[in-house]
Amino acid sequence: MPRHVNWAPQGVIPAALLPFHEDLSIDEPSFRAHLRDVGSVEGLSAITINAHSTEVASCSLDEQKRVLAIAEDEIGKRLPIVHGVYAEGSLEAARIAKMAAEGGASALLVFPPGPFTMGQRPEMAIEHFRRVAGASDLPIIAFQYPLGSSTNAGQGYPLATLLRIVEAVPQVRAIKDWCASPQLHERQIRTLQSLDPPVNVLTTHSAWLMSSLVLGANGLLSGSGSVIADLQAQLFRAVRANDLATAKRINDQIWPTAEVFYSEPWVDMHNRMKEALVMLGKLPRAVVRPPLVKLPQAEIDRIRKALVAAGLLDLAGRARKAA
Numbered sequence: 584m585p586r587h588v589n590w591a592p593q594g595v596i597p598a599a600l601l602p603f604h605e606d607l608s609i610d611e612p613s614f615r616a617h618l619r620d621v622g623s624v625e626g627l628s629a630i631t632i633n634a635h636s637t638e639v640a641s642c643s644l645d646e647q648k649r650v651l652a653i654a655e656d657e658i659g660k661r662l663p664i665v666h667g668v669y670a671e672g673s674l675e676a677a678r679i680a681k682m683a684a685e686g687g688a689s690a691l692l693v694f695p696p697g698p699f700t701m702g703q704r705p706e707m708a709i710e711h712f713r714r715v716a717g718a719s720d721l722p723i724i725a726f727q728y729p730l731g732s733s734t735n736a737g738q739g740y741p742l743a744t745l746l747r748i749v750e751a752v753p754q755v756r757a758i759k760d761w762c763a764s765p766q767l768h769e770r771q772i773r774t775l776q777s778l779d780p781p782v783n784v785l786t787t788h789s790a791w792l793m794s795s796l797v798l799g800a801n802g803l804l805s806g807s808g809s810v811i812a813d814l815q816a817q818l819f820r821a822v823r824a825n826d827l828a829t830a831k832r833i834n835d836q837i838w839p840t841a842e843v844f845y846s847e848p849w850v851d852m853h854n855r856m857k858e859a860l861v862m863l864g865k866l867p868r869a870v871v872r873p874p875l876v877k878l879p880q881a882e883i884d885r886i887r888k889a890l891v892a893a894g895l896l897d898l899a900g901r902a903r904k905a906a
Contacts, residue, residue: 586655586659586663586687587663587689588689590629590690590722591756592629592665592724592756592785593628593802594802595802595816596628596629596665596805596808597621598631598637598809599618599632599809600806600809600856600857600866601637601642602614603868603871603872605868605870607870609650610867611653616865617860618630618653618654618658619657621808621812622661622662624816625813626820628662630654630658631665631667632650632667633650633651634694635853636853638871639669641872644682647679647682651666651687663689665724666679666683666688666692668683670696671698672698673714676693676715677715677717677718683721684718684719689721693712693715693723693726695711695738696711699738700737703744705744705747708744709748709751713751716752716755724758724785725740725748725757727740727758727759727761727771728762730764730767742767742774745771746774749778749782756780757783757785757802758771758784758785759785760772760786760787761788765794765795765798768784768788768795769798773799783800783801785804786800787804787805789806789807789841790845792841796819803815807845807852807856809860810844810863811840811893815837818837839889839892840859840893842889843885843888851878851882854869854875855882855886857869857870858878858883862886862887862890862900862902863902864902865902
């Protein structure tokens with residue numbers, strides 16, 4: 584059973600990283616320390632595991648189960664845990680959902696299945712969410728990817744499909760919005776959050792976080808929260824209080840990290856965050872699992888400069904508290 588029953592997905596939700604040893608096994612002591620560090624930030628509503636940020640594509644079901652057990656042990660009494668459901672097919676997605684519910688998760692973050700890269704019909708998306716919902720009674724966050732184009736089918740759901748999903752599967756209580764279109768993002772915020780009951784939009788547009796929050800998103804779910812959860816929580820509070828001056832000041836501090844974390848290729852975003860945590864003295868190493876590989880030194884140097892510009896490192900490379 585989940586530790587935090589009836590939790591509604593909203594607010595500031597960092598997505599944790601997963602440290603590895605040099606032999607690519609999970610570094611449990613470092614993961615525990617990372618969870619304690621992120622979870623100590625004031626103003627969080629939950630923490631996400633077994634998602635892109637924890638390199639879930641390279642983790643077995645047994646490893647995901649162990650990651651959940653560690654998270655429950657370290658932070659589960661204080662914070663709800665959002666568990667990713669990352670699978671090629673709906674049957675495996677349902678198995679992951681059942682495991683997460685039995686392990687104490689408080690919500691599910693459901694990724695679009697891989698075959699949707701070749702296109703989709705609304706009935707397929709609805710069936711996927713029905714299968715996941717049938718495996719547990721946890722609230723669901725639908726991961727909204729960018730929509731396709733004439734040359735790329737994409738994995739995002741058209742708004743009409745999202746509305747059909749919400750109607751058919753009431754457990755869908757929020758979306759993690761990565762539509763990558765400010766116009767569509769605002770449309771989804773206005774439409775979904777005005778439903779009865781509302782479906783919250785959790786932005787993951789961390790490259791333009793302040794702009795996104797000002798549009799009215801009821802929360803954020805972000806991998807860069809593994810590094811700057813405190814700044815994200817401060818920004819969220821300032822925007823909610825309509826304190827634009829404070830929000831702009833905090834955003835100025837966030838901006839250098841956003842520029843360096845969210846650059847091409849985007850697949851390296853969490854690779855870069857691991858390097859940042861090493862520089863901040865919060866991880867012993869920045870090992871990633873294949874197909875990811877170590878960043879080149881020039882990029883690591885850019886990350887260091889960004890942390891200095893953000894005020895997280897001094898010029899001598901020593902970590903200091905964010906303002």
